[in-house]
Amino acid sequence: MTKDENSRDHIQSLERGFQVLLAFDAERPNPSLAELAAATGLSRPAVRRILITLQSLGYVKGEGGHWSLTPRVLSIGQHYSASHAMIELSQPHLLRLAEQTSESASLAALDGTDVVYIGRVPVRRIMSINIAIGSRVPAYATSMGRVLLAWAPPKHVDEVIDAGLRPLTKNTVTDPEEFRRELRTVRAQGYSIVAGELEEGLLSVSAPVRDQSGTVIAALASSTSSGRATVDELRAEIAPLVVRTADAISADYGHRASGKAISTVHREHEGFF
Template sequence: MANVQKDPEYLSTLERGLSVLRAFDDQHPEMRLSEVAAVTGLSPAVARRCLNTLVALGYVAQHDRNFLLRPEVLAFGSAFHSSMHLEQVCVPPLQGLRDETGDSASMVSLAGKDILYLAHVSTNRRIRLGVNVGTRFPAHATSMGKAILAFMPDADIEAFLATAPFEKFTEHTVITADAMRARLKDIREKGYDSAFDELDFGIVSVAVPVFDASRRAIAAVNCSTSTTRISQEELIASRLPLLHEAAAEIESALRRWPSLAFALKADSAT
């Protein structure tokens, strides 16, 4: 970021405004000015100017002393989905996975040290972690995150590992650089990853990478379900062939829409 900010074309005011929009989440659905300043690290004066501008543009509303997002912000996400043909590319294969297995099926990309959900087809079965398009989870604790990381350039993997130890969610979470390095090596050899109670208890998943035309992993797809419904071994054996078929279908679609493949390509894991 420091190098970017030296670029004379870089607009720090735009960065601040976007940081204010991103400050609102499920933990902060409404915030006062002081809270926005604390979450973003901006001064109250700068945060106030950003909020007032966003209110004027219709992206933020003010209710008494609280600020909250307005539905207009959904235009950003829908523009990406429509312009990049995400519905055509990944939803049909994921729906096929869900219909055949009864599992939830998802596709994510890597966003810094997180995975970012691009599409999610759920079931009526309840899983502890709610997921929607735009949901983020730490990559190190998910099968999809590790499935992407394992096939990234070695330099990017080492840059990611340099931030260890990682947050521990359960006793099964991989938190050390050495353990993660070994896990990624194993994934690269097998071609998939499976997580059992790593992000939260009661969830088992299996994921495979999605490659672009240059064979770089730019996304991952998975099946996930409750640990009480199926064993990890059975999940891998029965779902892996279906996941490879879905990934191949998505890769074929990406060749028709190369702009999406370019948009999904992560520059690095840092």
Template sequence: MQSEETGDQTADRDFVASLEKGLMVIEAFDAGRQRLTLSDVAKLTGITRAAARRYLLTLTKLNYADFDGRYFTLSPRILRLGYAYLASASLPARVQPFLERISEETGESSSAAILDGDHIVYIARSATRRIMSIGLGVGSRLPAYCTSLGRAILAYQPEAVIEAYLQRVRLEARTPKTITDKSEFRAVLEATRNQGYALVNEELEFGLRSIAVPVVQKNGQVTIALNLSAQAGRVSADEMRERFLPSLSAASEALRYML
């Protein structure tokens, strides 16, 4: 017991709270919150206005943020942080050729994503056309519950992880077709695991269908999924299963021995 307490105390000493809060300030900005006031940042992060001001002004001084006298925005320099991951991580580089092959075979946009908290983050993408109202690229984040990529990953997590997710997440309706009942959502995850793929039909956005498969690694874990997206008016759900699933499954099977 004493050894565990000593270990916890050492871990606490190694934890830099100011860095945590600085990263929280950066993450307060997203596609829907590109311009934020000092009060906005304080509210979104839960830190005091005085602390938020210090972090924002520090980011501004380091050229990671811009300030027009009222609103703060992230500057292009912030891309250095994301590029540091892309440049040092081999995962996106390994996945990209498979996505390009999938898109070439199907003529549709394909993507790969990982789970980050309650969201998915795109790590690689091969886009043949723009089919969503929002632009997607590497680094884009979307709620896991209403995306095929998110469901394909969530379905293969340990039961305790799924239960904790369902306890904290709020299933908000993005369209009238979005599943918002947690019992129904759990059943969908079970079906996804049993059938080996997730199919989302206009739950994220009207007119958008997507199908995703998990990449089951050699140790049985799933941390990444691959998907194909298409306009609902052009491609039916049955056609997605018949035409797209074989390409996705083949790529997933090949990747499991490379991750």
């Protein structure tokens, strides 16, 4: 499909509706019309029409000049889960990994320059932000993101780098060439360990989850804190568990590990960074 065809088929009103829905967050749980207009850059009349439409559909409600989301919004995420067998298949594996490590286990997919949590078994809270299904974190500063980017097309890696490798802590890798070297290391060893790059003291190890064709479609992670483990301990004790668990999820999803399948995936983007 050409760019002109894409533009012709683009429904701007639908895009604006999602802009308004996504403007509701922890900082704006009950925004006014004016606050939503400022957050989205849309005019007040346009936001008002969108809110009235969403209200008639049952996704928002208004009271006293302020608006809030309704529980019906959660059904959108339920439809995603219902249409992705990976989430259901991974749950017992996440539980088992959390039991084996006594640490939180997560599953995430790549969405633009972020990773989005699509499965999680929390054991204890080790991050300042509250991580739940649907939470987003920068891909470049996380072990899950590095796993997903290590096997992503070259264009996607470039997009992440071009968007900026902002220092989130003193340990965050911000140099593009160093970042590309990190991705090469992940591909070579088959897993990623990131220490204190998203948050000080946060350690995580991730491994790729593959579909039937061998394509990496998700990343499995086990997370802990520097007060509970070291990078060396993570590498020696937890990384093998994470890799085996990721392989087990992949097998349940139809992937059969073989030299041919894996080498094909590796050659597809070999040398792209």
